[in-house]
Amino acid sequence: MTISMHQFDQAVWKIVSSIPAGQVMGYGEVARAAGFPRHARMVSKAMGRSPDPLPWYRVVRSNRTLAFEVGGRAYNRQKALLEAEGVQVINGKVIPVAVGDTGDLDRLLWGEDDS
DNA sequence: CCCTTGACTATCT
DNA sequence: GAGATAGCCAAGG
Numbered sequence: 300m301t302i303s304m305h306q307f308d309q310a311v312w313k314i315v316s317s318i319p320a321g322q323v324m325g326y327g328e329v330a331r332a333a334g335f336p337r338h339a340r341m342v343s344k345a346m347g348r349s350p351d352p353l354p355w356y357r358v359v360r361s362n363r364t365l366a367f368e369v370g371g372r373a374y375n376r377q378k379a380l381l382e383a384e385g386v387q388v389i390n391g392k393v394i395p396v397a398v399g400d401t402g403d404l405d406r407l408l409w410g411e412d413d414s
Numbered sequence: 415c416c417c418t419t420g421a422c423t424a425t426c427t
Numbered sequence: 428g429a430g431a432t433a434g435c436c437a438a439g440g
Contacts, residue, residue: 326422337435343421344437358421366421373421418440426432 307335311345318357320384323393325361356380364391 310333318324324332326339335341343366346355356377360366367374369391378388387394 330422337423338437339422340420340435341422341437346421355421360421361423377421416440419438420436423435424433427430 307333307338307341308345308348310334311342312349312351312353315342315346315353315355315358318354320354320357321386322395323357323359323363323381323386325363326358326366327361329358354380359393363393365393 311329314329314332315324326342327336329342330336330338333342339361342358346353346358358366365374365377365388367377374391381388381393
């Protein structure tokens with residue numbers, strides 16, 4: 300018989316729900332962890348098919364950016380949820396809690412400018 | 415069966 | 428670092 304994507308879905312749900320708060324995973328990472336490399340695009344569909352709410356907002360692109368258009372509705376929702384867990388999101392880019400202070404970054408995060 | 419879509423990724427310019 | 432290009436793979440029309 301055919302091995303349906305059911306397996307994939309279950310694996311994805313399990314992995315995504317296991318992502319600790321304040322941490323994020325890439326779509327490709329999730330797919331790989333689920334045992335289905337190169338199925339990054341399917342991860343989103345699998346999450347959408349989940350019967351239970353998942354921390355979908357902890358899943359980002361491989362380059363650590365949000366998958367939605369900056370400023371978009373879904374984007375703002377994901378950004379808010381992430382920041383509620385201490386994860387900074389600047390212009391679509393996700394910054395982990397343990398961010399190195401380089402001064403430049405400091406200014407970026409605090410939105411400071413010359414005076 | 416062919417073509418389009420998409421919450422993607424890697425590589426090159 | 429940003430934009431373009433190619434590869435990827437399942438689902439739906």
